[in-house]
Amino acid sequence: MRILVVEDNPDLRRQLADALSQSGYAVDLASDGEDGHFLGDTEPYDAVILDLGLPKMDGVTVLERWREDGRDFPVLILTARDRWSEKVAGFDAGADDYLTKPFITEELLARLRALLRRATGHSAAALECGVLRVDTRSARATVKGAPIKLTAHEYRVLSYLMHHQGRVVPRTELVEHIYDQDFDRDSNTIEVFIGRLRKKIGSERIQTERGLGYRLINPDADGHLG
Numbered sequence: 001m002r003i004l005v006v007e008d009n010p011d012l013r014r015q016l017a018d019a020l021s022q023s024g025y026a027v028d029l030a031s032d033g034e035d036g037h038f039l040g041d042t043e044p045y046d047a048v049i050l051d052l053g054l055p056k057m058d059g060v061t062v063l064e065r066w067r068e069d070g071r072d073f074p075v076l077i078l079t080a081r082d083r084w085s086e087k088v089a090g091f092d093a094g095a096d097d098y099l100t101k102p103f104i105t106e107e108l109l110a111r112l113r114a115l116l117r118r119a120t121g122h123s124a125a126a127l128e129c130g131v132l133r134v135d136t137r138s139a140r141a142t143v144k145g146a147p148i149k150l151t152a153h154e155y156r157v158l159s160y161l162m163h164h165q166g167r168v169v170p171r172t173e174l175v176e177h178i179y180d181q182d183f184d185r186d187s188n189t190i191e192v193f194i195g196r197l198r199k200k201i202g203s204e205r206i207q208t209e210r211g212l213g214y215r216l217i218n219p220d221a222d223g224h225l226g
């Protein structure tokens with residue numbers, strides 16, 4: 001899952017970037033509204049954390065423009081204390097959730113997980129596909145309760161496929177959702193990640209649809225329906 005953070009305070013921006021990457025997300029950063037708006041307009045994020053008080057273009061305008069242009073990723077807005085009118089404007093512009101500064105990082109991460117779940121049609125923090133389980137709170141995976149050791153990129157691939165289980169995910173889509181903007185992307189490495197994942201979770205769990213992409217299925221169920 002790939003997240004955009006638009007925040008002009010450098011300390012907070014860095015703090016959010018660290019917390020998010022430690023939680024298994026690919027993260028892009030923007031320090032003003034124009035840059036943030038551009039990134040959200042051109043990159044396929046799974047969710048956005050948007051400060052409302054921003055230089056160059058305020059957060060409410062950024063959000064309004066995204067929504068007008070059909071960008072429907074979940075957006076969590078960050079507002080200053082005592083600015084209730086800002087919150088109202090943010091929700092009216094299309095925000096899905098908010099946090100008031102200062103906030104506890106753990107709460108932000110929990111709200112983000114909930115937004116990502118809702119956007120992909122899941123209700124529990126632990127995603128399950130038969131005996132395979134991915135806990136998005138700890139960024140850990142288990143098969144039949146036994147922990148699976150995954151690298152950061154392997155986890156991102158698995159987490160994305162778990163959120164979209166049963167659906168064929170094109171390789172290009174996977175690439176766009178597991179790497180941040182500055183990463184030297186090579187779509188061939190996706191095959192390497194998939195190969196390693198298959199060894200770790202069982203090769204029958206990830207199907208290759210030739211020319212289309214990958215599908216995570218539940219081979220433990222009848223009829224092989226995820």
Ligand code: CA
Pocket residue numbers: 007008009051052053054
């Ligand atoms: Ca600000």
